Amino acid sequence: MMLTFTGMKSTDAEKLWNGGQDSHGNPAEKAISDGxxxxxxxxxxxxxxxxAFLIVSHRPFAAKHAYAEQGPIFVHAEPCIAYDDFNHELPSVLQDSPHYLVRGYSGDERIVYGTGGVVDQQAIIDRAKSLFENPSIAFIDIRSAQNNCWQARIQRG
Ligand SMILES: [Zn+2]
Incomplete structure (x- = not known):
């Protein structure tokens, strides 16, 4: 099974780069990375x-329902190129920590209970493939195991 990792939609990032508000309706905070x-x-x-980067509140869901978690994320302050997952490998942002929170969602963006768990970085791909054997899982979100911040999404394909 092939997996595709995706980040924030370019339309959302472009809105922020053009001075738009975040998911809370606030202007982006600016900061300089300490690396x-x-x-x-x-x-x-x-x-x-x-x-330079922007600190914003982001809701990576299409609708504002009860399961649509929203939280802090970082985005380059200068326009960058959307992640293109041609290798179907872990993107750099998922290689920075030893553990990540991996959780499956249904097509209507609801948590599929029993799928969430903290896994070793090296185990993310195997865990995702295993979760996708469940046909009720439409996508998998990866979050920081320490801070719960949304990192990226995995889809089939
Ligand atoms: Zn970037």
Missing amino acids: KGNPCRHCLEMIKEGE
Whole structure:
């Protein structure tokens, strides 16, 4: 089974780069990376020391329902290229920590109970393939195991 990793939609990132509001309706906060653990959720690369980035609240779901978690994420302040998963490998942002929270969602964006768990970085792909054997899982979200921040999404294909 092939897996595809995706980050924040380019339309959402472009809105922020054009001075738009985040998912809370606030302007983006600006910061400079210290090079330690600042993942960009659009290109899925780590933000290098000295690079400017935006701190925003992001809701990576289409609708504002009860399961639509929203939380803090970082994005490069200067426009970057959306992650293109041509290798079907772990993007850089998922290689920065030893563990991640991996959880399956249904097609209507609901948590599929029993699928969530903290897994070793090296086990993310195997865990995702195993979860996708369940046909009720439409996508898998990866979050920080320490801070619960949304990192990336995995889909079949
Ligand atoms: Zn970026």
